Amino acid sequence: MISVYIDLAIGLVLAFLLLSLLVSGINEAFVRLFGIRSKFLWAYLRDTMDGGPREGGSWIPEKIADVFAKLPFSKNDPRPRHDSEPAPPVIEPVPVDAAAALASDTPARPVDMTGRLYERLQEIDRPKAARTSIANIPPERFSGAMLELVSAEEGGVEGLIAKLEAIGSPLAGHLRGVWEGAQRDMVRFRQGVEAWFDGEMQRLSMLYRRYVKWVVFALGLVLTLLFSMDALEYGKTLLRDNAYRAAVAAIASDGDGASAALKDRCAGDGAGGAIDPYACVTESFSSPALVKIFDHAVVSVTIPPDGTEDPSFNWNGGVWWDRLITPGHWPGYLISVVALMFGSTFWWDILRRLTGIRGHRS
Structure with missing residues (x-):
């Protein structure tokens, strides 16, 4: 008995396994075809480094319909354009006079900080389309890219943070907190940036899974019927x-x-x-x-x-x-x-x- x-x-589990694999396959095919995971990551980076689109709001959609119905087909793609060349050997400093920008009533001209980050990461990009296909950035690679940007500034970390504050980048507050917590030590600063970015990626993954579970529910319902x-x-x-x-x-x-x-x-x-x-x-x-x-x-x-x-x-x-x-x-x-x-x-x-x-x- x-x-x-x-x-x-075993029969029931095997049946559920086959249907679950079909649901996962359809979802993954849709995500890869429209680069949703990559767009989601770079939308977060735009919010964190550049402060969202010029018309205000956020690059990351707030509703499930926006993530899987608007984000894949939107012409306002948050991803930088793909570049098959290696990272430029010479890193230009952030082209902003922090003192003059803070003293002026007019805001400093916008700086594409997300694009500057991509310049330091484009070696790990794969040629897939006109836009980057990077959907995952290791924390140590992100911290290394930030140190490369720091090395181009005359004032080091303080100089980069000052220019980020001048252009209104939300990244300035995060870096200042890490810099002060590291007691202005470069080794501890890099470790702090890695830990901060790793925590942000975990939070972003949880947010993405919250959207995906509704897609899985919809696909599961459709396939079941x-x-x-x-x-x-x-x-x-x-x-x-x-x-x-x-x-x-x-x-x-x-x-x-x-x-x-x-x-x-x-x-x-x-x-x-x-x-x-x-x-x-x-x-x-x-x-x-x-x-x-x-x-x-x-x-x-x-x-x-x-x-x-x-x-x-x-x-x-x-x-x-x-x-x-x-x-x-x-x-x-x-x-x-x-x-x-x-x-x-x-x-x-x-x-x-x-x-x-x-x-x-x-």
Whole structure:
């Protein structure tokens, strides 16, 4: 009896794993195609180093619709333009007279600090499009780039911070806090910049995952309805499949005395003709419950058993719609959507625990 429930658990986990992988694959394809992760990072850098767009506000969208509907298609791309050349060997100082800018009533002319940062990072960029594809900046690389910018200023860290304050860069306050906390020691200053930037990247990742979970929910809901994946019904199918296989095993040991279940399943179309039990068993065993998981999708695929014919695609619109509007299937749909929210990593870990598969150890 325990093995029956283990088979049920493995079947359900495997089904959720396959659907979760499909959800993750669609989401990742969309993110990579439109460079959403890279745009999200450089939008944060624009806010931190340049203070947002000229019209005000923030480069980072606030709503989920803006992140996945506006950010991918916006002409106001926050990413710097891609440059295949190595970083310039000579670093120009920030072209701002800090004293004159602070004394004047007119603000200092804008300085593209994000572009200056990209100049120090463009070696790790890969040619993909007109804009940079950098989606991750190691903290030590960021701190190294900041030290390179510091070395170009006559006053060192103090000179760079003064010019950043003159142009109204939000980065000035962060660097001043790190500089004072490091007690004006360059080694500790670099370590402080690394720690600060690492913390910012963790916060940014949490914010990004908050948006992604709604996308995963939407994709999970759409796929669950398209494939008509009723988790409760699928669990019953797994139990029936296991019971049938147990009946076949009983026939092998007890002869015809345990063949009632097999005869019921192999009754054919009711025409009363002779049924070949071997063909019936072969057909049933070659189509386990896992293969039938998507039989109720709006479009199902049938693969011939002999492999000599091409797969056939069947339109199940009528049956699919009837299942969709049947309240009895809604609890199973809800369970499927909630299960997909855990992600493929979660279900893979559960599958490894149930089957005893060990991960690769280096």
